[in-house]
Amino acid sequence: xxxxxxxxxxxxxxxxxxxxxxxxxxxxxxxxxxxxxxxxxxxxxxxxxxxxxxxxxxxxxxxxxxxxxxxxxxxxxxxxxxxxxxxxxxxxxxxxxxxxxxxxxxxxxxxxxxx
Amino acid sequence: xxxxxxxxxxxxxxxxxxxxxxxxxxxxxxxxxxxxxxxxxxxxxxxxxxxxxxxxxxxxxxxxxxxxxxxxxxxxxxxxxxxxxxxxxxxxxxxxxxxxxxxxxxxxxxxxxxxxxxxxxxxxxxxxxxxxxxxxxxxxxxxxxxxxxxxxxxxxxxxxxxxxxxxxxxxxxxxxxxxxxxxxxxxxxxxxxxxxxxxxxxxxxxxxxxxxxxxxxxxxxxxxxxxxxxxxxxxxxxxxxxxxxxxxxxxxxxxxxxxxxxxxxxxxxxxxxxxxxxxxxxxxxxxxxxxxxxxxxxxxxxxxxxxxxxxxxxxxxxxxxxxxxxxxxxxxxxxxxxxxxxxxxxxxxxxxxxxxxxxxxxxxxxxxxxxxxxxxxxxxxxxxxxxxxxxxxxxxxxxxxxxxxxxxxxxxxxxxxxxxxxxxxxxxxxxxxxxxxxxxxxxxxxxxxxxxxxxxxxxxxxxxxxxxxxxxxxxxxxxxxxxxxxxxxxxxxxxxxxxxxxxxxxxxxxxxxxxxxxxxxxxxxxxxxxxxxxxxxxxxxxxxxxxxxxxxxxxxxxxxxxxxxxxxxxxxxxxxxxxxxxxxxxxxxxxxxxxxxxxxxxxxxxxxxxxxxxxxxxxxxxxxxxxxxxxxxxxxxxxxxxxxxxxxxxxxxxxxxxxxxxxxxxxxxxxxxxxxxxxxxxxxxxxxxxxxxxxxxxxxxxxxxxxxxxxxxxxxxxxxxxxxxxxxxxxxxxxxxxxxxxxxxxxxxxxxxxxxxxxxxxxxxxxxxxxxxxxxxxxxxxxxxxxxxxxxxxxxxxxxxxxxxxxxxxxxxxxxxxxxxxxxxxxxxxxxxxxxxxxxxxxxxxxxxxxxxxxxxxxxxxxxxxxxxxxxxxx
Numbered sequence: 001x002x003x004x005x006x007x008x009x010x011x012x013x014x015x016x017x018x019x020x021x022x023x024x025x026x027x028x029x030x031x032x033x034x035x036x037x038x039x040x041x042x043x044x045x046x047x048x049x050x051x052x053x054x055x056x057x058x059x060x061x062x063x064x065x066x067x068x069x070x071x072x073x074x075x076x077x078x079x080x081x082x083x084x085x086x087x088x089x090x091x092x093x094x095x096x097x098x099x100x101x102x103x104x105x106x107x108x109x110x111x112x113x114x115x
Numbered sequence: 116x117x118x119x120x121x122x123x124x125x126x127x128x129x130x131x132x133x134x135x136x137x138x139x140x141x142x143x144x145x146x147x148x149x150x151x152x153x154x155x156x157x158x159x160x161x162x163x164x165x166x167x168x169x170x171x172x173x174x175x176x177x178x179x180x181x182x183x184x185x186x187x188x189x190x191x192x193x194x195x196x197x198x199x200x201x202x203x204x205x206x207x208x209x210x211x212x213x214x215x216x217x218x219x220x221x222x223x224x225x226x227x228x229x230x231x232x233x234x235x236x237x238x239x240x241x242x243x244x245x246x247x248x249x250x251x252x253x254x255x256x257x258x259x260x261x262x263x264x265x266x267x268x269x270x271x272x273x274x275x276x277x278x279x280x281x282x283x284x285x286x287x288x289x290x291x292x293x294x295x296x297x298x299x300x301x302x303x304x305x306x307x308x309x310x311x312x313x314x315x316x317x318x319x320x321x322x323x324x325x326x327x328x329x330x331x332x333x334x335x336x337x338x339x340x341x342x343x344x345x346x347x348x349x350x351x352x353x354x355x356x357x358x359x360x361x362x363x364x365x366x367x368x369x370x371x372x373x374x375x376x377x378x379x380x381x382x383x384x385x386x387x388x389x390x391x392x393x394x395x396x397x398x399x400x401x402x403x404x405x406x407x408x409x410x411x412x413x414x415x416x417x418x419x420x421x422x423x424x425x426x427x428x429x430x431x432x433x434x435x436x437x438x439x440x441x442x443x444x445x446x447x448x449x450x451x452x453x454x455x456x457x458x459x460x461x462x463x464x465x466x467x468x469x470x471x472x473x474x475x476x477x478x479x480x481x482x483x484x485x486x487x488x489x490x491x492x493x494x495x496x497x498x499x500x501x502x503x504x505x506x507x508x509x510x511x512x513x514x515x516x517x518x519x520x521x522x523x524x525x526x527x528x529x530x531x532x533x534x535x536x537x538x539x540x541x542x543x544x545x546x547x548x549x550x551x552x553x554x555x556x557x558x559x560x561x562x563x564x565x566x567x568x569x570x571x572x573x574x575x576x577x578x579x580x581x582x583x584x585x586x587x588x589x590x591x592x593x594x595x596x597x598x599x600x601x602x603x604x605x606x607x608x609x610x611x612x613x614x615x616x617x618x619x620x621x622x623x624x625x626x627x628x629x630x631x632x633x634x635x636x637x638x639x640x641x642x643x644x645x646x647x648x649x650x651x652x653x654x655x656x657x658x659x660x661x662x663x664x665x666x667x668x669x670x671x672x673x674x675x676x677x678x679x680x681x682x683x684x685x686x687x688x689x690x691x692x693x694x695x696x697x698x699x700x701x702x703x704x705x706x707x708x709x710x711x712x713x714x715x716x717x718x719x720x721x722x723x724x725x726x727x728x729x730x731x732x733x734x735x736x737x738x739x740x741x742x743x744x745x746x747x748x749x750x751x752x753x754x755x756x757x758x759x760x761x762x763x764x765x766x767x768x769x770x771x772x773x774x775x776x777x778x779x780x781x782x783x784x785x786x787x788x789x790x791x792x793x794x795x796x797x798x799x800x801x802x803x804x805x806x807x808x809x810x811x812x813x814x815x816x817x818x819x820x821x822x823x824x825x826x827x828x829x830x831x832x833x834x835x836x837x838x839x840x841x842x843x844x845x846x847x848x849x850x851x852x853x854x855x856x857x858x859x860x861x862x863x864x865x866x867x868x869x870x871x872x873x874x875x876x877x878x879x880x881x882x883x884x885x886x887x888x889x890x891x892x893x894x895x896x897x898x899x900x901x902x903x904x905x906x907x908x909x910x911x912x913x914x915x916x917x918x919x920x921x922x923x924x925x926x927x928x929x930x931x932x933x934x935x936x937x938x939x940x941x942x943x944x945x946x947x948x949x950x951x952x953x954x955x956x957x958x959x960x961x962x963x964x965x966x967x968x969x970x971x972x973x974x975x976x977x978x979x980x981x982x983x984x985x986x987x988x989x990x
Contacts, residue, residue, distance in 0.1 A: 030140065050163045075143050078136055080129075
């Protein structure tokens, strides 16, 4: 094999939902755009597996945190656009603060980077 | 709620379009980076990953997936099974055999042992008997004792027994129609029906005053007789019919399910005189009060022993050894069949195990062949549980089809069994396949399907997609786990088969031992039949005697008849058994005197049977009623009571008859009671000198002819009808037929277990063949290398055979061990063969080992024919 995959971080269970909601907070987006946005805004550290992305979108849609409709993309492609609903926005706030608390707590446990 | 769900549902087409859009947008991006059109699309697709998996997971979230999966699995299973018709046929047939045998045996066990008796509250019914008569299982009691017991129970409100009845069965001559007919009559007390709580279909049963002498001219008909002889006309109730030359009024008709004592055509009151009560043996049935426990009933009946013995205070001799006991009625009625049925259940269980192993093995072979397919499916993202459920669906489908076919086989088997039940399993009620059998079959079928589906499923889980795909190119080392599992299954099959083979061998050996046993008489060319002298015309000894003499005289003069006699027809003893005294010897302590059978025979009895005279003479014309009493004894008698001296000239007497009789002859021992009974001492008396009148006069005819004894039956019936048209000849059979029938249940046991064992061995051989063939396939390249390096063909075959021999040896060792552990359950069915008979064990092992080698033959030959050049090319 000539091209080795760069060493990327695997997404923690449940964090994909949070990242999708966060991405959609910036404006409506289609599936490919969401995946790319997550990848780019994480400096290519996070790779969204598409096999997980669409079921996650499906799940969020079922919970009515996001809504979807067909539209036209920047380069004139038909695509299914997702946008955050009102309940989704609330959910994002809750999830974000919970994540920050969790991340902070884990950081304190691990302590400063020494070794 | 439903509406909302529907609103949320998206079509999968919509989802597909979304994914297509995703890939196109992605491709646009790559194109913008300078890729060619094709390259961009391909890269976008690769980046997306498994489209189908996404789709499936999308699908997962919105449907009753299991239903879709089941339908899909079923469709695939049907298609795959149809694609390999040979494999499917073998698997379905195997299951059908196993399930069929299991269902058939279960239906017997269910009918005999599990299904409750058809009377109300059957658990309250007990058989009561005296251990003195007939032993601890199917005992009977003296009629006089029954009356003592009933009086005691009824006079004591604290007794746990509510009611007790007595019954017996015998034959009667029904002389109503154009042709006299012999019928089976239950002779029962009035309390018999009330104890069983059996209500008649029409009319009534017996009143208390009707089971006494004088009031007994009444009869209750069975449903079958009523249908057969009276066309089901209920107006027969209240009319008279002629039985044993007397009139009896039909007072009731029992429903069809009432068959007790078994086979009764009609019921008559058991009306006994005081004298008869001291001589008749009866069966007793008791009903416990609803509140009574089993222990209370047993205890109460045992306690009654003392009450009965006290009644005997002036007849100490009769009180010897009296001990009453109670057993649940169902156990007593099925007592004789129980050991055989338990053995069959065990055998069929083993066979079912083998069937499971066989099909598991077949499934494994299939899974092995499909490793690539399964690996590809795993690689394409099929979840493991989907593959397992697919395999389980396939095995369940096979087992359900096989189970349905098996139930069909069971129906046929049960029909065949019912046709032969008179001789095969005597005492067996009509067997039927009912709901519980069907339910049992279904459960066994599903369990079987799951059991043999699990092995390949585990196997398929045991390896990852990558190894399997890689293995494909290097076959020699592949599937070691699967192969090991198949070997274990085959060894288990072999072991179980050997256990069954040994069991069948033991039963067959004891059957053939008896079959070829010299009965001590010549059974060939002898016709036997019975005539029962009933009614007022034959109550005197003189009349009975005259009838017998005339009959013998007329029969002897028929063409082809060499000799005719009257006496007990072997196998079977009908006569008295009791103690006697030998002249000149001191009286032994009470109850320890010499005992013997006392049988009454006509002049030519020994000549007809071809029993040799060993000493002295047999009966002669001169041994008339007025001449001194003489008896002829058998060798067993002479050996046991006159050791070291001649029995001739000694005088003996039985206590009930005070005349002394001189022993004038000794005849050879023969198996009077049955081939599987040891010869007991017998003293024969001549009819001429028998003074007492028989209460149940029955003439058992034995006729020796030149040839074709069965051809004489019609002539014999005509002769008897010519003498007295109300005396039917019945139960006419050749002596050989009787001998054969007497071994019927043994033959049946041996044949049934033998069939199981053969099927088992055949299945195990198929298993060995499968494993060995697979081994040869795996090692073809290795064999090629060996041949190329100069190995001899024989060495190659040896290489393959070694594995077969190893499997066989382990199987034989396990099977022999299993047989050693299990064969003791056969004890009750064996005769003259030990449960650890070395010959049988050895022979069974040799047979099984032979089957293993035979199964190795074809794979071995294939190994020997491997062409090194071709084999090497495929490495």
